[in-house]
Amino acid sequence: MDIDGTLVNDQKKVTPATRQVIEQLQAQGHLFYIASGRMYVLATAIAHLVNDQVHVIASNGAVYETKDGLQVAHLGRKAVLAAYDAAERAHLTGHFFTLDTAYDNRNTYSVAALRAANIDRNNTNLKTIQIQSRAQIERVADKIINGIISDYKKQIQLKVTHAYLGRQHLMNLSSSNRGNIELIPSHYDKAVAVQAIQKLSGIPAERTIVFGDGMNDTGMMQVADISVAMGNAQPRVKKFAHYETTTNNENGVAVFLKKYFKL
Numbered sequence: 001m002d003i004d005g006t007l008v009n010d011q012k013k014v015t016p017a018t019r020q021v022i023e024q025l026q027a028q029g030h031l032f033y034i035a036s037g038r039m040y041v042l043a044t045a046i047a048h049l050v051n052d053q054v055h056v057i058a059s060n061g062a063v064y065e066t067k068d069g070l071q072v073a074h075l076g077r078k079a080v081l082a083a084y085d086a087a088e089r090a091h092l093t094g095h096f097f098t099l100d101t102a103y104d105n106r107n108t109y110s111v112a113a114l115r116a117a118n119i120d121r122n123n124t125n126l127k128t129i130q131i132q133s134r135a136q137i138e139r140v141a142d143k144i145i146n147g148i149i150s151d152y153k154k155q156i157q158l159k160v161t162h163a164y165l166g167r168q169h170l171m172n173l174s175s176s177n178r179g180n181i182e183l184i185p186s187h188y189d190k191a192v193a194v195q196a197i198q199k200l201s202g203i204p205a206e207r208t209i210v211f212g213d214g215m216n217d218t219g220m221m222q223v224a225d226i227s228v229a230m231g232n233a234q235p236r237v238k239k240f241a242h243y244e245t246t247t248n249n250e251n252g253v254a255v256f257l258k259k260y261f262k263l
Contacts, residue, residue, distance in 0.1 A: 041125045094147060
């Protein structure tokens with residue numbers, strides 16, 4: 001399940017109805033994962049809004065939990081520095097993440113900037129460090145897992161930066177909303193993580209259900225035979241799904257699961 005616009009409502013809450021249905025299916029032995037672009041510490045906090053039995057795919061597939069432990073990929077030094085330099089040139093905010101630390105090139109924690117980067121500063125497990133120089137990001141570049149370049153007010157600069165980074169072929173690029181560019185390690189995305197989990201758990205595509213509402217969910221929709229678009233999903237996202245449910249504000253995940261499993 002994606003998080004924003006899917007599992008949680010617009011108030012960023014998991015409703016009691018959704019939690020009840022998930023826990024009922026967990027009791028029957030079904031495995032649940034959230035799949036998010038959020039860094040691991042923030043994605044885990046959302047999973048725990050349901051319960052601690054919900055597993056996590058974080059950083060757009062660069063981090064995921066398995067029975068063998070936490071699997072982690074890294075963005076790579078060249079990609080990190082290219083993204084940092086591009087953000088600086090365009091005067092955009094760059095967020096670079098480890099499992100529990102967010103490094104930012106600007107001290108811009110406005111509501112819009114935090115929303116664009118899916119950062120919850122109220123999470124006490126999150127560490128934030130402002131990057132004061134290129135030398136500082138160079139020192140931690142090998143630890144960076146993923147990142148986001150964001151600014152709702154600079155759409156043209158975002159598009160130019162996205163095109164520039166795409167031409168570098170150093171990383172995968174995606175977007176969860178119109179105000180950001182998501183920076184993901186090459187050869188990783190939510191779909192890759194889902195396929196790895198399918199293989200390790202022995203759960204085939206025909207028994208995998210995926211819920212999503214954004215373009216960065218369409219990859220994992222294509223590796224699951226039971227793909228479900230939320231009622232609030234973009235029209236082009238719905239084209240990738242085999243089913244459609246109600247919106248995230250109408251318990252769409254729970255509505256579909258109750259009908260599908262005849263609960």
